[in-house]
Amino acid sequence: AQSVAQPEDQVNVAEGNPLTVKCTYSVSGNPYLFWYVQYPNRGLQFLLKYITGDNLVKGSYGFEAEFNKSQTSFHLKKPSALVSDSALYFCAVRDRDGNNRKLIWGLGTSLAVNP
Amino acid sequence: EAGVAQSPRYKIIEKRQSVAFWCNPISGHATLYWYQQILGQGPKLLIQFQNNGVVDDSQLPKDRFSAERLKGVDSTLKIQPAKLEDSAVYLCASSLGVMNTEAFFGQGTRLTVV
Numbered sequence: 001a002q003s004v005a006q007p008e009d010q011v012n013v014a015e016g017n018p019l020t021v022k023c024t025y026s027v028s029g030n031p032y033l034f035w036y037v038q039y040p041n042r043g044l045q046f047l048l049k050y051i052t053g054d055n056l057v058k059g060s061y062g063f064e065a066e067f068n069k070s071q072t073s074f075h076l077k078k079p080s081a082l083v084s085d086s087a088l089y090f091c092a093v094r095d096r097d098g099n100n101r102k103l104i105w106g107l108g109t110s111l112a113v114n115p
Numbered sequence: 116e117a118g119v120a121q122s123p124r125y126k127i128i129e130k131r132q133s134v135a136f137w138c139n140p141i142s143g144h145a146t147l148y149w150y151q152q153i154l155g156q157g158p159k160l161l162i163q164f165q166n167n168g169v170v171d172d173s174q175l176p177k178d179r180f181s182a183e184r185l186k187g188v189d190s191t192l193k194i195q196p197a198k199l200e201d202s203a204v205y206l207c208a209s210s211l212g213v214m215n216t217e218a219f220f221g222q223g224t225r226l227t228v229v
Binding site for chain 1: 119155156157158159160171206208213214215217218219220221222223
């Protein structure tokens with residue numbers, strides 16, 4: 001069965017430090033992977049996606065994510081965190097090849113960037 | 116480019132009452148989604164439309180929830196009668212395609228059932 005795991009409910013990082021928000025997935029075929037961000041009282045915003053090709057994907061607001069097929073991971077990273085990055089981050093996966101084409105969402109990771 | 120529009124932003128109703136939410140997707144987007152997001156959880160897909168046809172409504176509680184997409188553009192989601200556990204944020208999203216395209220979300224409707 002398809003699944004997405006975001007193993008950390010909350011990540012705390014100091015402003016200016018690098019940040020990582022972890023995501024691992026399980027699909028029967030090859031994945032399409034997405035990251036979304038949700039600021040307080042706002043809808044979800046698309047950050048970046050992996051479809052095919054280069055394993056390092058660059059997205060909005062300086063974020064990037066690396067697709068690692070052997071580790072079935074798609075961790076979100078940023079070299080230097082800003083206080084304004086504090087938000088809820090969701091990873092999502094869709095099986096490109098399997099019979100179940102639903103987009104499966106993780107439970108979210110709350111990122112707090114401290115000044 | 117205008118984003119996904121939803122109304123109302125907030126709604127408070129008593130249990131057993133009915134409520135309706137409206138969504139206007141981004142122009143040209145064939146796929147429209149309704150999600151339910153309970154506080155502290157990820158979004159849960161309620162229904163997905165491709166143009167005006169239903170692609171997936173497997174998680175829609177059909178005894179109380181209904182949705183339609185008028186002429187393949189605007190959509191309404193209705194709850195009748197509402198239960199306390201329906202308190203959540205209802206998110207509408209749209210996308211150009213389905214498989215490898217990202218969805219664009221509206222700001223959501225926060226429903227409180229008392």
